[in-house]
Amino acid sequence: MRTTELRELLGELEDSATPEPSALFVAKLEADLRTMDQAAEAEARPQRAPRRRRARLLVAAGPVAAMTAAAAAAAVTLLPSDPHPRQVTTADPGVTVPAPPRAFNETPTSVPTATTVAAPPWLPPAAAPPQPLTTATTAAPRAVVPAPASGPSEQSTPTKVPFHEPVTTTVPPETTTTTTAAPQTLSLNCHGAMVNGSPTVSCAWTQSTSPSFAWYRLYREAQGSNRVLLFSSDARTTTSTADTTAQAGTTYSYVIEATDAAGNVVGKSTPVIVSCC
Amino acid sequence: MSLAASLPMLVVDGVDERGLADAARTSPDAFAVLYRQYVARVHAFAYRRSGSREVAEEVTSATFERAWRAMPAFQWRGGGFKAWLFAIAARELAGWYRRNARGNGVRGQRALRLLHPGDVVHDDEGVDSEDDMALLRDALSTLPERYQEAISLRHLAGLDADEAAAAMGCTKAVLAVTLHRATKALRRAIESRRTAS
Numbered sequence: 001m002r003t004t005e006l007r008e009l010l011g012e013l014e015d016s017a018t019p020e021p022s023a024l025f026v027a028k029l030e031a032d033l034r035t036m037d038q039a040a041e042a043e044a045r046p047q048r049a050p051r052r053r054r055a056r057l058l059v060a061a062g063p064v065a066a067m068t069a070a071a072a073a074a075a076v077t078l079l080p081s082d083p084h085p086r087q088v089t090t091a092d093p094g095v096t097v098p099a100p101p102r103a104f105n106e107t108p109t110s111v112p113t114a115t116t117v118a119a120p121p122w123l124p125p126a127a128a129p130p131q132p133l134t135t136a137t138t139a140a141p142r143a144v145v146p147a148p149a150s151g152p153s154e155q156s157t158p159t160k161v162p163f164h165e166p167v168t169t170t171v172p173p174e175t176t177t178t179t180t181a182a183p184q185t186l187s188l189n190c191h192g193a194m195v196n197g198s199p200t201v202s203c204a205w206t207q208s209t210s211p212s213f214a215w216y217r218l219y220r221e222a223q224g225s226n227r228v229l230l231f232s233s234d235a236r237t238t239t240s241t242a243d244t245t246a247q248a249g250t251t252y253s254y255v256i257e258a259t260d261a262a263g264n265v266v267g268k269s270t271p272v273i274v275s276c277c
Numbered sequence: 278m279s280l281a282a283s284l285p286m287l288v289v290d291g292v293d294e295r296g297l298a299d300a301a302r303t304s305p306d307a308f309a310v311l312y313r314q315y316v317a318r319v320h321a322f323a324y325r326r327s328g329s330r331e332v333a334e335e336v337t338s339a340t341f342e343r344a345w346r347a348m349p350a351f352q353w354r355g356g357g358f359k360a361w362l363f364a365i366a367a368r369e370l371a372g373w374y375r376r377n378a379r380g381n382g383v384r385g386q387r388a389l390r391l392l393h394p395g396d397v398v399h400d401d402e403g404v405d406s407e408d409d410m411a412l413l414r415d416a417l418s419t420l421p422e423r424y425q426e427a428i429s430l431r432h433l434a435g436l437d438a439d440e441a442a443a444a445m446g447c448t449k450a451v452l453a454v455t456l457h458r459a460t461k462a463l464r465r466a467i468e469s470r471r472t473a474s
Binding site for chain 1: 281293296297299300303304305306307308309310312313316317320321324325330333334337338342345346409410413428432433435460463465467468472
């Protein structure tokens with residue numbers, strides 16, 4: 001077999017008739033691609049959510065911990081200087097604090113007892129019965145301090161919460177809401193005219209002032225057909241273009257959009273209807 | 278500045294393909310425009326190479342799915358989006374032939390035509406021409422994948438030398454040498470099949 005013969009064969013194959021892909025196949029594949037895009041977005045979403053929750057928890061834990069320490073300190077100052085034998089319990093469970101200090105020469109007991117006093121007036125009344133010390137969880141920021149080992153040396157410092165003491169509490173319900181700014185309104189003007197004998201629609205728009213601007217995208221839509229991306233530019237100062245593919249006698253709708261780098265619309269015009277030409 | 282003065286530089290051939298490809302890295306809408314522009318050409322390329330509408334559709338689907346996944350990393354180089362896309366298609370075709378080596382012989386393709394008679398687009402030369410084409414495709418599928426890609430891109434996808442070289446990631450000189458060797462190997466493969474039959 002000669003090389004020329006092979007080239008003829010290849011040329012014949014290249015020139016051979018090929019069927020058009022069916023409209024159903026084209027439409028289905030496009031739908032599949034869009035589904036892939038949505039699935040990718042859905043996969044990306046849960047990865048970001050835990051970070052936000054953790055961040056909120058950390059932010060919320062700061063004031064709660066501070067309030068817990070302050071409430072504990074205030075509660076202990078209400079204690080009588082002379083310790084009451086063993087335990088005092090009021091109707092309101094209030095704040096649980098360490099057992100009162102003992103006299104220096106008093107023999108310490110092996111198991112410290114907890115003392116419950118009335119809650120400070122600035123704390124809301126408790127709605128629930130007393131909770132065990134290890135599982136103290138309240139909706140309101142109520143102070144919970146575990147009972148430390150008692151001893152003479154702790155007499156002057158029973159109110160301090162250890163710096164790294166874990167605080168079990170419930171973060172108040174989230175009240176923050178994410179608000180997205182409405183897209184900026186761009187002004188679009190389009191005019192059809194015959195330029196050098198061919199129908200041309202010239203479009204101009206106002207410059208986007210959005211700080212996250214990344215792209216201009218000009219779309220065209222004719223009646224009964226899909227929207228087509230006609231022009232895109234990443235230059236903020238490019239504010240005009242021309243559609244040289246317009247057909248005479250056809251009515252088009254043009255829209256200009258400004259998007260950020262992620263493709264989110266940050267500016268948009270109202271559709272402009274142009275009858276060409 | 279008047280609008281008319283801005284006409285020539287902003288729109289080339291109706292759509293600025295480079296801007297479109299850049300936008301398609303993040304925008305499904307922009308990718309959809311490129312898809313509609315190229316889907317018939319990729320399908321025709323796959324059909325010429327395989328001779329089967331089913332294979333053409335399978336390869337076309339795989340090509341655009343792979344292109345969409347790789348789009349965020351797309352960078353405009355010589356040959357542009359077209360060369361990049363057809364390079365993906367050529368690799369998908371070579372991969373398809375590698376996975377389905379058993380059914381690619383002349384007998385396998387005859388069986389495929391009997392099973393799917395509507396797939397075949399008849400030309401004036403009839404069955405002899407179909408057998409020649411089947412023989413050519415069969416021989417092509419036995420070549421190393423790089424040879425398959427070079428011949429497919431240059432002769433079946435309709436890329437010029439610059440675009441085919443860009444698609445293969447080599448210089449035109451290297452492409453010429455690869456094509457020369459690929460053609461020689463293809464000729465030998467066809468001869469051996471004709472002798473065997």
